[in-house]
Amino acid sequence: MKSLEPELPQVSLSLLGHGIDLDATLTSGQTFSWKRNADGRWRGWIDGRPCLVWTQGDALRAVGPSLTHAAVTRYFGLDVPMREVFASFPSDPWLDRARAFAPGLRILRQEPWETLCNFISSSLKQIVQIQQINHDLRHAFGRQIGEELYSFPDAARLALAPESQLRACRLGFRAKHLFTAARQIASGEVLLERVATLPTVEAREELMRIRGVGAKVANCILLFAYGRIEAFPIDVWVERVLRRLYFNDRPSVTTERMRIFADRHFGPYRGYAQQFLFHWIRKDPKALPEGRKVPVKKASAARVRATSG
């Protein structure tokens, strides 16, 4: 079926990349719909529009329909003063090592709705599986706007989807969470646009009213969609690296204790510290050389509201 989209003008942009590393940024577990071409260029979506991006020297180049300089800058966080972020970091040899591993890693500002769906889908899933779920949702419920190009379905569309059809997208027990979340958004029970206007603590509370959204998923949405780089999501990897490097592998240290430590230790831009650490321990085989894998204490089910981050 051919596209019913009006022909949008193709735009070709070149902007200062400020040292962005697309490979690190787009494979660091914050986005799940970009694909790497054989030539190293990346195909994906910015604000719901398909595009192709790559780096050329110090330039970031982007091609796609109706792209704007402002949209690309915002999406890739090129307006974030990384100098200031780095200057705010504590003197910490572990964080230094994580930074040095991928200094061009950047935190994206993605669409809240798709980010919400991705991280509802993420619980107890590996990153490659989240990518597959995103792909399946697009093909099952999105609009085809080109060859092998499917938009991400909006909340109203998913709110009409039979749960059996959602389960076919490998969502498992997350299917009912996603379905309920879609109805909450489509009905206006939770307004994702309003979340953007709230202070981070209140924004997190609002997001946690959504089915399937606990503290960790809410922090991922705040960090990867709303640009709240004070958010500090603690998943099994971050919990593992914090426990090993800062708590001597003590199994009694709770996730909440680590959150308090992280809020104080990593400073106002701790979301970036978190992302450097996460990417480093997952991708660098030499990270945590002496680190035996300690079993991770399960996080408490309580929805913590007392602290920020």
Next chain:
DNA sequence: ACCCAGGACTGAT
């Protein structure tokens, strides 16, 4: 077969 995955929800204390 076994363990793990960018966890959240439910029900029992």
Next chain:
DNA sequence: ATCAGTCATGGG
């Protein structure tokens, strides 16, 4: 408020 069990599915 905290804790253990449960929830599906695919990778290694």
